[in-house]
Amino acid sequence: MGGELLEALVLREVEAERAQQWGGSEARMGRPVNTGSREAFDAAAADFAVLGRHLWEPVAADAVAVADPREGERVLDACCGTGASAVPTAKLVGRGGMVDAVDISAPMIAELRRRGEGLPQLRAHEADVTSWSGTGYDLVQSVLGIFFFPDMTEGTRRLIGMARPGGRVAFTIWRSGAMVAAGRQLALAVAEVRRTDPPGERKPHLIDRINRPATFAAWLRELGLSGVDVAVRERSLPMTPEIAWLLVLGSGYRGALSDVPPDSVPAVRERYLTRLRDAGIDELDATTLTATATR
Numbered sequence: 001m002g003g004e005l006l007e008a009l010v011l012r013e014v015e016a017e018r019a020q021q022w023g024g025s026e027a028r029m030g031r032p033v034n035t036g037s038r039e040a041f042d043a044a045a046a047d048f049a050v051l052g053r054h055l056w057e058p059v060a061a062d063a064v065a066v067a068d069p070r071e072g073e074r075v076l077d078a079c080c081g082t083g084a085s086a087v088p089t090a091k092l093v094g095r096g097g098m099v100d101a102v103d104i105s106a107p108m109i110a111e112l113r114r115r116g117e118g119l120p121q122l123r124a125h126e127a128d129v130t131s132w133s134g135t136g137y138d139l140v141q142s143v144l145g146i147f148f149f150p151d152m153t154e155g156t157r158r159l160i161g162m163a164r165p166g167g168r169v170a171f172t173i174w175r176s177g178a179m180v181a182a183g184r185q186l187a188l189a190v191a192e193v194r195r196t197d198p199p200g201e202r203k204p205h206l207i208d209r210i211n212r213p214a215t216f217a218a219w220l221r222e223l224g225l226s227g228v229d230v231a232v233r234e235r236s237l238p239m240t241p242e243i244a245w246l247l248v249l250g251s252g253y254r255g256a257l258s259d260v261p262p263d264s265v266p267a268v269r270e271r272y273l274t275r276l277r278d279a280g281i282d283e284l285d286a287t288t289l290t291a292t293a294t295r
Contacts, residue, residue, distance in 0.1 A: 054237060
């Protein structure tokens with residue numbers, strides 16, 4: 001899951017099937033995508049978990065600290081992946097609380113169930129979060145998930161409706177510019193190896209307008225939320241060759257390899273790492289915005 005370029009790789013595939021995809025079985029991690037993207041995310045599950053300690057877990061720790069789940073609360077963790085936010089949230093609500101962690105990726109839910117052993121208050125569900133029937137939650141949270149809804153506004157509105165009146169929501173997105181450099185270099189590396197034109201600009205998306213604190217807050221107020229506050233958590237990811245390639249294999253960037261013949265993947269890796277080195281990219285902006293508000 002990356003910034004504008006990661007979103008482009010997935011959203012580019014979404015738009016052709018948007019009308020058919022909404023709320024249907026092609027949603028993955030709450031992010032409706034076509035079959036190719038869903039398979040890419042599922043294939044990334046093991047590497048996603050390995051990347052967790054470098055990226056997803058620190059980012060989720062920041063998000064959970066802002067969301068502030070409390071002992072005894074009922075929480076919905078939408079687009080939960082392998083549980084980077086769901087597991088620490090379950091520990092905070094304790095056995096008197098409950099966390100419904102929802103994701104449509106079977107491999108990721110399987111990993112979450114393994115990680116959640118010994119936490120009976122954590123309930124992992126392989127399901128489409130956009131059609132989830134649960135309601136009345138004290139807290140609804142989603143870390144790096146809402147920008148993949150085909151209709152981001154409607155999908156987020158659905159999540160908001162799952163919180164109880166007076167309940168809280170917490171949504172985390174990448175700040176403008178975060179993760180972009182890796183996606184750009186990967187896209188160019190793939191094009192060079194395949195001898196194709198680099199991907200063009202994707203169509204404008206709502207995330208491009210709201211990925212700054214003021215615009216994110218304004219958008220959530222438009223959805224009827226009150227007491228909106230946006231916290232900025234600055235982070236960077238060291239781009240050693242190992243982590244830089246793990247970022248490709250363990251995130252939605254993996255979708256960029258879907259049309260690359262297996263015997264050409266090593267060449268893509270080499271070109272990608274070379275481009276990062278030549279561009280002087282030894283760390284990657286991983287800054288997030290976490291908005292909290294009351295329904």
